[in-house]
Amino acid sequence: MPVNPRNKEGIVNVEVYKSIYEKISKLAEKEKLTIKDYVNRVLESHISTKELVNRSFSEISQVGSTEDAILVQDKGKDSVIASITLQKDGNMFCSVCKKTFCEHIFRSLLSPDWIKILQNLDRAKQYEEIGDKEGGKRK
Numbered sequence: 836m837p838v839n840p841r842n843k844e845g846i847v848n849v850e851v852y853k854s855i856y857e858k859i860s861k862l863a864e865k866e867k868l869t870i871k872d873y874v875n876r877v878l879e880s881h882i883s884t885k886e887l888v889n890r891s892f893s894e895i896s897q898v899g900s901t902e903d904a905i906l907v908q909d910k911g912k913d914s915v916i917a918s919i920t921l922q923k924d925g926n927m928f929c930s931v932c933k934k935t936f937c938e939h940i941f942r943s944l945l946s947p948d949w950i951k952i953l954q955n956l957d958r959a960k961q962y963e964e965i966g967d968k969e970g971g972k973r974k
């Protein structure tokens with residue numbers, strides 16, 4: 836392993852894909868942080884979230900996601916799998932509790948997969964709007 840001359844500072848090198856690095860550089864600049872500080876802050880926040888999830892939701896864990904739902908398993912309820920979706924009215928919905936807020940929804944909110952789902956919904960919405968402009972062919 837190559838020796839980092841800054842190891843006295845307790846620093847290690849990690850390889851980051853260039854496309855990610857460029858995005859991180861811009862975000863760090865916006866927040867007036869060095870890239871090192873920005874990356875460490877983001878990672879620290881990620882670790883805190885993981886620790887919170889493990890501590891507060893030991894029975895509930897994410898087991899997957901689809902284009903529009905987060906799937907969580909509840910070991911405290913016979914390992915049932917709840918599908919958490921975002922409704923058109925903006926409310927969340929849990930398939931197990933049939934509620935718009937519950938511990939499964941709370942747990943799902945900590946999933947980074949929501950970004951992917953929101954992007955999908957956004958794309959679907961734009962598609963619908965284009966359809967409307969073309970005479971409402973799609974509905």
Ligand SMILES: [Zn+2]
Nearest residue numbers: 929932937939
């Ligand atoms: Zn629920």
